Amino acid sequence: MTISAGASGAIFGMYGVFLALLTTNLLEESDKKGLLISIAVFIGYNLLNGLKEGIDNAAHMGGLVSGLVIGYAFVPSLKKVESVNIKRLTIGILSVIVMATSLTVYKNTPNDIGNYDKQMQKFASMEAKALEIYNLPENTTKEKLLSAIKDGGLYYWNENLKLVESFNKLDLPTEIRARNHKLREYCELRIKSYTLIYKAIEKDTDIYENEIKDYDQKLEQLINDLSGSDLE
Numbered sequence: 001m002t003i004s005a006g007a008s009g010a011i012f013g014m015y016g017v018f019l020a021l022l023t024t025n026l027l028e029e030s031d032k033k034g035l036l037i038s039i040a041v042f043i044g045y046n047l048l049n050g051l052k053e054g055i056d057n058a059a060h061m062g063g064l065v066s067g068l069v070i071g072y073a074f075v076p077s078l079k080k081v082e083s084v085n086i087k088r089l090t091i092g093i094l095s096v097i098v099m100a101t102s103l104t105v106y107k108n109t110p111n112d113i114g115n116y117d118k119q120m121q122k123f124a125s126m127e128a129k130a131l132e133i134y135n136l137p138e139n140t141t142k143e144k145l146l147s148a149i150k151d152g153g154l155y156y157w158n159e160n161l162k163l164v165e166s167f168n169k170l171d172l173p174t175e176i177r178a179r180n181h182k183l184r185e186y187c188e189l190r191i192k193s194y195t196l197i198y199k200a201i202e203k204d205t206d207i208y209e210n211e212i213k214d215y216d217q218k219l220e221q222l223i224n225d226l227s228g229s230d231l232e
Helices: 008-022 029-049 057-073 075-079 084-108 112-135 142-169 174-203 209-227
Strands: none
Touching: 008 029, 008 057, 008 075, 029 057, 057 075, 057 084, 075 084, 112 142, 112 174, 142 174, 174 209
């Protein structure tokens, strides 16, 4: 439910480069030990600290591994500083690899949260259509009212119920799944309420009045629960 951002990935990338270069013969042996200890302490401490809640270790590990790869990739050009072609070739190959990898990951990463958001927009649209029966003029004929409840209200509530049930196939956080459970209950109560309203109008009776009021109270409580959710 969050997007991580920060400079730690880039910082770990630089340390990954340093670590890669320290394992080659580009630096004097006498300089390596102190730098290796310093880098090891920095990496170890921050990875352990990254286990705390609110810190994303994925960027740390990704930066470190990327830095190691980039560091080793530039070793040939550092050994032959005078060769501009090696440096250009290295940069070109790395750029292609980064772009190709990023595109592949982007296309293959599941976006269930994004799909859920789109489906919830559809849910809201159908909900609005289902509730239009309450905006009908007072002089609406019985036939038109029954048709609006059956072909409009009940139809859209059943479609929304199917939509909520389809969310079970998505990989969603526990908080959203709990919310979906309430949404399903909400749709089911609406269907029961509309069914009784339809019967009451069709038979021109008030015998269902208490049941309808009971459903209305339950619906009001559910709406309050959903409106008070952190996900709203």
